[in-house]
Every structure is written in C-alpha cells, then in structure tokens.
Amino acid sequence: MRLVRSRHDTRSAILGYLWCSGGSFRPELAQGVALTEASISRIISDLKAEGVIQETRRVAPYRGGPSLFVTLSHDIAVAAIEISNNRLYAAVGTLAGDTLYAQHDDLPDGLGAAEVDVTVGRAVAGLAAWARQHGIVPEQLAVSIPGYDPDLRASPIVALDVGRLEEVCQRELPDTPARWTNSMVARAVGYRLQMGTGVLGGSYFFVFVGHGVGAAIVDELAESGDVETCEIGHVVIERDGRYCRCGHGGCLEPYVSTVALADILQVQESELIGGGDRWPELFRVSSAARAEIRARLARLGLAIGNALNLNRQRNxxxxGWPSALPAEDRAAVMAAIGESRLGGLQGISLSFSAASLGREPQAGLALAAFSFIRRSGARRTQLKQSISS
Structure with a gap:
C-alpha cells in the first residue's frame, strides 16, 4: 500500500527511516517508506544538495544490486542540554549519531535556584564556546528537563528557572532553533532510535524507571512524532508515604527509582547507574533484597495498570533498571498490572528494553536529531527564509 504524503512528510519519512536504520540502499529505503524508487529519487537529490544526507559506495548486497548507500550527514551538527540522574549534560553530535562534545555537571537533589542557574549558564556557555572554536553552528538544540511543563516557568523537580535558561540559550546560540520538552520525550525518542526499523508505527505506553520515573504515550512515532508525557512517577500510591523530590509524600518514584533500589542494595546510586545493564551482576542481591525488589516492582505494575485504565493502551x-532483572523477577510487574487493570491482562503486551542507565546524553542528542528530521531536514537558513516570507 502506498501512502499519500505531502513533500514535507515524505522528506521526514525518508530521513526518519535513515535515522532508525543507520543508512540504507535506495531499494530498501523506498520499501521502508512505502514509496517507489522513482518517487524518492528527486527528494534524495534535493537532500544531498542541501547536505542533509550523503551517498557512499559499498559492496552490493547481492549480485547486480545497488552499490550507493544513503546515510544521514556526518557534517550537520545538533546539540542537547539534558538534565538526568542528578546531572546536567551539554553535548554536540552529528545528525548521523556521532558525539563530538560532551560535558556534565552535578545537580544534586535540593540544589538551590541560584546554584542551578550558575551551573546551567556555565554549561550552555561552555557548549557554545566549543562550537564557536570548531566553527560549528548546530542546526537544532534539544533541551530536556524533568517535569517540564510549557505553562510553568519553573520546574517542580529541579530548581530551574526555565525562562532564564531560554534567555541563556538564545544569547549563546542565537542562530539555533530549540525544542523544549519533558525528559520523558527524550527518553521515548531515544528508545525509538534504539529499536531500529523493525517496529515502525504502532502505539505504546513507554515507562522509564531510573533516578526519575515517568511515562509517555507514543503514537506512531515514526510518522507523526506525537509523544504525550504522563507523570506516572508522581502518582501518589501511599498517602503520607515516602517523601518525593516533587514535594509530595507517597509518590511512586521514591519507591521504585534508582535511589530506592540503591537503598535496598545498600550501595551508592552513582555506582548503580554506572553499572548500566550489568548492575545485577555487579552487586550482591540477597534473598531479602530480591523479595523487596519484587514488592517494589509490584507497586510499579499497579501504577501502570491504573494508568492503562485511563489511556486504553495495550502495548x-x-x-530502566527493571529491564536487567531475570524474567522471574520482572513477572511481578505483569502480575500487578493484571490486578489493577480493568479486564486483567487480556490483550496486554509487556516488553522490557535495555536498561539505558548511564548513557546520557544520547537521549538528548537523539531528540535534537529527531526534531530536525520532523521539520523535514530544513536547514536554519531555509527556516529563516520561510519565516520572513
């Protein structure tokens, strides 16, 4: 079935497929975006002329097959400011996924607004200075902030004045378009890139469990880019329960975050996150700790089941950290979903992705690249011309 798309959407679809696949021969690319080679030929030529994609010769995949391999450009830069795991990451990378620059600063829970402002300002200025030194003007900046809400000037999670950060970014990177969003959007987009081209389309409820806990409803991400965040980590599951960094008591997050897991294992959270997907191998999990972990996973499952009662997602x-556990431990999540969701587990599909701990700022850079792709790869100069006209 061939899809009817505008030229803008066709460009985005082609770039999105190349982004997810890491590159493709033309026949595979045409099939992946449900168009003919003739249909995409002109657009590929335009994107090459604009420097957004490039073609290199490779050994043909079969006798008589194509030898020109299409990839996203390694010469287009994107940038990210990502706040995650009590750190602020500033990074520059290429559209093709190379990381060119990455620095981080600590943002411990409870840090005051003045200290946060100084840290953020220093990070953005450092990124901009590095870019100028190397003659780079990023085509897109992505800024991901825990608990970000466009209607609120301040984040309820981090003592950050979003309005002032916008001013800093505009001053230091005046020619770079910026996308401001919740950290969960960056996580969901990063997951989409990680999954490749095998699962284009569909909708699912994406849950990340790390230092922070959040969720997103992802609807046809490969085509529309729609991601609707859900603050599942701040659903109150126990009145007057454990204190949460959002200021409430009894939220889900302090029971299932990496802070809570580190407390169960009696290790430092930084060590736990540093272990990435291998944390169950690196730290001793006693029988008592395993029982407590399963109990916490059950709380997570109950919250997910209740969320599914509201949004009717089935996938x-x-x-996050639960993904690294053996199947018999993760089963506690599925069982609890069935206990809280109307209709039980009927029609529910649950899968676990790689832990994704300690991999920042890849999610932020993925979001920056994805945002550039969603505007069909229009360069900064093209955007300015479009606005002025």
Whole structure:
C-alpha cells in the first residue's frame, strides 16, 4: 500500500527511516517508506544538495544490486542540554549519531535556584564556546528537563528557572532553533532510535524507571512524532508515604527509582547507574533484597495498570533498571498490572528494553536529531527564509 504524503512528510519519512536504520540502499529505503524508487529519487537529490544526507559506495548486497548507500550527514551538527540522574549534560553530535562534545555537571537533589542557574549558564556557555572554536553552528538544540511543563516557568523537580535558561540559550546560540520538552520525550525518542526499523508505527505506553520515573504515550512515532508525557512517577500510591523530590509524600518514584533500589542494595546510586545493564551482576542481591525488589516492582505494575485504565493502551514498554532483572523477577510487574487493570491482562503486551542507565546524553542528542528530521531536514537558513516570507 502506498501512502499519500505531502513533500514535507515524505522528506521526514525518508530521513526518519535513515535515522532508525543507520543508512540504507535506495531499494530498501523506498520499501521502508512505502514509496517507489522513482518517487524518492528527486527528494534524495534535493537532500544531498542541501547536505542533509550523503551517498557512499559499498559492496552490493547481492549480485547486480545497488552499490550507493544513503546515510544521514556526518557534517550537520545538533546539540542537547539534558538534565538526568542528578546531572546536567551539554553535548554536540552529528545528525548521523556521532558525539563530538560532551560535558556534565552535578545537580544534586535540593540544589538551590541560584546554584542551578550558575551551573546551567556555565554549561550552555561552555557548549557554545566549543562550537564557536570548531566553527560549528548546530542546526537544532534539544533541551530536556524533568517535569517540564510549557505553562510553568519553573520546574517542580529541579530548581530551574526555565525562562532564564531560554534567555541563556538564545544569547549563546542565537542562530539555533530549540525544542523544549519533558525528559520523558527524550527518553521515548531515544528508545525509538534504539529499536531500529523493525517496529515502525504502532502505539505504546513507554515507562522509564531510573533516578526519575515517568511515562509517555507514543503514537506512531515514526510518522507523526506525537509523544504525550504522563507523570506516572508522581502518582501518589501511599498517602503520607515516602517523601518525593516533587514535594509530595507517597509518590511512586521514591519507591521504585534508582535511589530506592540503591537503598535496598545498600550501595551508592552513582555506582548503580554506572553499572548500566550489568548492575545485577555487579552487586550482591540477597534473598531479602530480591523479595523487596519484587514488592517494589509490584507497586510499579499497579501504577501502570491504573494508568492503562485511563489511556486504553495495550502495548507497554519498560526501560530502566527493571529491564536487567531475570524474567522471574520482572513477572511481578505483569502480575500487578493484571490486578489493577480493568479486564486483567487480556490483550496486554509487556516488553522490557535495555536498561539505558548511564548513557546520557544520547537521549538528548537523539531528540535534537529527531526534531530536525520532523521539520523535514530544513536547514536554519531555509527556516529563516520561510519565516520572513
């Protein structure tokens, strides 16, 4: 079936397929975006002329097959400011996925607004200075902030004045378009890139469990780019329960975050996150700790089941520390979903993604690249011409 798309959408679809696949021969690319080679030929020529994609010769995949391999450009830069795991990451990378620059600063829970402002300002200025030194003007900046809400000037999670950060970014990177969003959007987009081209389309409820806990409803991400965040980590599951960094008591997050897991294992959270997907191998998990972990996973499952009662999603993807556990431990999540969701587990599909711990700022850079792709790869100069006209 061939899809009817505008030229803008066709460009985005082609770039999105190349982004997810890491590159493709033309026949495979045409099939992947449900168009003919003739249909995409002109657009590929335009994107090459604009420097957004490039073609290199490779050994043909079969006798008589194509030898020109299409990839996203390694010469287009994107940038990210990502706040995650009590750190602020500033990074520059290429559209093709190379990381060119990455620095981080600590943002411990409870840090005051003045200290946060100084740290953020220093990070953005450092990124901009590095870019100028190397003659780079990023085509897109992505800024991901925990608890970000466009209607609120301040984040309820981090003592950050979003309005002032916008001013800093505009001053230091005046020619770079910026996308401001919740950290969960960056996580969901990063997961989409990680999954490649095998699962284009569909919708699912994406849950990330790390230092922060959040969720997103992802609807046809490869085509529309729609991601609707859900603050599942701040659903109150126990009145007057454990204190949460959002200021409430009894939220889900302090029971299932990496802070809570580190407390169960009696290790430092930084060590736990540094272990990435291998944390169950690196730290001793006693029988008592395993029982407590399963109890916490059950709380997570109850919260997910209740969320599914509201949004009617049937496909659930969980990323974060639970993903590294053996199947018999993760089963506690599925069982609890069935206990809280109307209709039980009927029709529910649950999968676990790689833990994705300690991999920042890849999610932020993925979001920047994806945002550039969603505007059909229009360069900064093209955007300015479009606005002025």
């Amino acid at each position: 659930v993807v969980i990323a």
